[in-house]
Amino acid sequence: MPKKTVQSFSVEWLQILDENGNCDEALRPPLSNDEIKKLYEWMLLARIFDEKAFKLQREGRLGTYASILGQEAAQVGSALALRPDDWMFPAFREPGASIVRGLPMCMVLQYWAGDERGSLIPEELNDFPITIPVGTQIPIAVGAAWAAKLKGDKIAVMAYMGDGATSKGDFHEGLNFAGVFAVPVVFVCQNNQWAISVPLKRQTAAKTLAQKAIAYGFSGIQVDGNDPFAVYKATHEALDQARDGQGPTLIECVTYRLGDHTTADDASRYRSRDEVEQWRKKDPIERLKKYMEKEGLWNKSYDQGVCSEAKEKVEQAVHEQENFPPPDPRDIFRFTFHELTAELKEQSENFFNANGKRNIRD
């Protein structure tokens, strides 16, 4: 009996707007001029926010922070494709996506300043708090999507992750479940080439991360993650399919972490300046700017206006964050269970008096 091919596959690459601002109009998502401007303005706000957060950390005004520099298109493009009632599960490098979703910037800062109240997601927002243990949000996102399907809610769930997460067991287990039960989830993998100091080639021997979806029985697509049009188009289509009952999609956004892993990292220890410079040329904001300029949607005075408005919003967020009243220390205990257990009550009362101040014992 001859051998035969029982399965073969290919992986698509999508780029609509190249680094010089050239656009494939046939592929371009049908965004109005105002929507294109919004895309640009959100990316700029995300970058200005990010720069400010980095500076605040250096000034000792913020704890460890994970920069999104260079990944603005992957975050803004995907988050703009979500509907308000969709659910979103960030990893820990998605403040760009979170602020597009409507999470107040002061809360993002509050979280990184070490205050859990930054994870008290506003009621109107169906977003999960940041997840730091890599990839562990994936099964949870799949569970939420599955629950939505069982309840008949016509929503989709978006789960973010990085390239490092694709090496984790929870990536495998989560995507496998998603495929088996055809749940309405879209996995957005921001492949930024580095998991702290470990390059992509140490995460996988596979040519793409997108192809991993095929093993789980659904489609994966690789997009230019620095191309906001491509990211928006791919995520928008995948979300529509998910809401329509056609199951999950994995979208690999090929991008680059221009900054360090976090403010506690020094990327010059493990990668070349030349590599970083090559990626700088693919900057997502610059390419959209070039396109908009050609289309008559961008000029310097518009840009100055957008920049100064963004800076003002960011400064306002910093001001709000730094002027929050300090948290009640008894909150350490308050949310462990729906009500304090006898043991927790005792531990809390032994330590704090009725005003939340430290008890002084003789």
Added chain:
Amino acid sequence: MAKLTMVEAISLALRQEMEKDPRVLILGEDVGKNGGVFRATQGLFDLFGETRVVDTPLSESAIVGVAIGMAVYGLRPIAEIQFEGFIYASMEQLANHAGRIRTRSRGRYYCPLVVRLPYGGGIRAPEHHSDSNEAYFVHTPGIKVVVPSTPYEAKGLLIAAIRDPDPVIFMEPKKVYRSLREEVPEQEYLIPLGQSRIVMEGTDITLITWGAMLQPTLQAATLLEKKGIKAEIIDLRTLSPLDTQTVIESVEKTHKAVVVHEAPASCGVGAEVIARINEKALVHLEAPVARVTGFDTVMPLPKLEKYYLPNAERVTEAVDRILNF
């Protein structure tokens, strides 16, 4: 009233809660058509269908992780992990998410999840099928740990666990699954979490135990009674949160105590019980509190498990030591 085994009592509780609350669903390996490896979900697949009794991939981390997502979304999932030796893959989801989400989100999200977990030795099961690993979960903030000791207890505690708004690890003693029958009411009843029970009143010594170890402890009490020693037995029922009050009141009365558990001694829940007795009732003690436990070793395979598992003889020996202190 019907006399049921623990497996039957658990099955009854699951069915009644699923009938009552459409948000309740079961997921796990072989829980559907097969009715679970211990048959605890027998018949439920036919009654409720494949969307509420879900056979999942062989995937312990995702069974728990997905159930957390469902719970956060508003369902009431019951995840079954087949044996306690396989739950370690779920530990990250339990410790990093189930136990933390209420705190991290400052109450915005919570996780009404039950993980049913058959545990413990004494049924001549293969390797990795006989551990008693409750201490890991008790040490994990934000998670409740419940261990029923009899069929009646199992039904009432499981219903309370399903309705609880926090994640509960519900540890089912395999040894007791079919080894005894007890009258279990058809009608609904709840046993509140966090309250232990006095199984037998006594004045001479307090024996504190839970789960499968209740039976050898009861046998020990019978032997002691023949010698004129009246033991008081406390079944803790819930290991987290732990009902300290009942233990303290008993020790204040008897002045002596032994903790009996199946798990290794070091950092076992017995150590916590003793610490609390020391903190709150030291002056009432007439002897150090003793422990009768498994050893700080790997749980042996069936040929040697009888040496590892505490039995009535070891309990009475410990009591003798204390009485002669």
